[in-house]
Amino acid sequence: MNTIVHKTLVVQLQAGATDRFPVLAHLSYDAADPFAVTVVFSHDGRVLARWRLDREMLTAALARPVGVGDVRMRPVSTGVWEELRLEFLGDARPDGGRQCAVVFAWAPALATFLRETREVVAPGREEIRIDDFLQDVFAGG
Template structure:
């Protein structure tokens, strides 16, 4: 295991506005991707713009990696690879609460896939896929002691 138990990478991504997938309907957001050995199955993505945090999501690291190769996800988070104009992107769909009209809030973010791959490779140097471990016994003891 690498001496550092935390990986962080800031990546400029594009938030898609409106219903069109046109480049004109995208604006830059900064995403802070982080991986912590204390939560070895997850990646935290914090999206910000003009110094304001727009959203923070905990994502399954394995699902994020799979999303670079094929569409994954059925619930609130869905990933799919996109290839256009020589670019390999990761499309991330995030679904939130229901709106008054019955539809759900929906955000689409596009990331340059090689940047996400580099972040994942760094996280694999900290904890290799399949070597994730969660200390369940300590958690259960603490939970039962606190009732």
Template sequence: MSALIVVHLETATGHVYFLARFSYDGGDPYVVQAEFLDGSDVLARWHFDRQMLTEGLYRPVGEGDVAFRPDKGSGRDELRVEMIGRSADQQGNAVVFVDAPVLRGFLDETYAVVAAGEEFLDLDKLLDEFLAR
């Protein structure tokens, strides 16, 4: 399942709006993939922990490469997503804002596929795939 959601990036001169495709696969129940798009081109692809993404709608969570926190300033209801890239010059760093009600709706759909606490990861299968490489 996936959803296209309009997100925005804050810059020194204002906001830049673009689409992000949030995807979920019950076969990998802990992960929500986000692809940030420019037309059909993928600008960046991140894998977020589904539980952290959900908790970030209500309280600050995360450290290291990614952090989430609610942003309700100026009548907005958004999720602030801080992503730290791996480049030495910090060109990969970004702060993106996602419409919280739309994201909540998407996450509700993911929990209809695999409920919280019902996640299962077949470690034997994962290990077999890893060793086959």
């Protein structure tokens, strides 16, 4: 059985108040890290950002707003187009504000990816090997 799921989506990075431009979002899920989805955003072959997201949070965000910290997500409907708005807050700016990136992903494609991850590890069946986890923590990983 395959324990890794990959999917590449074209998403829209918001620039300014309303302009958007396409970037790639490379989604990865590995049963060895069953609670996380890794997303690498790239454009023209360059990595723009890499985030590890909670799989359960991503699933919940397809139906309702979630997140209060550095990552916030909510569904957005424009009638026929269903999107997931992902807001990533970064480092502080000199003016006291924070860097912010907003990305819009096509919700049905993200839902398909999440369904494939559930086929690998069903919700509630996630396991973490505590000895390996502690060894990783103590090693600084």
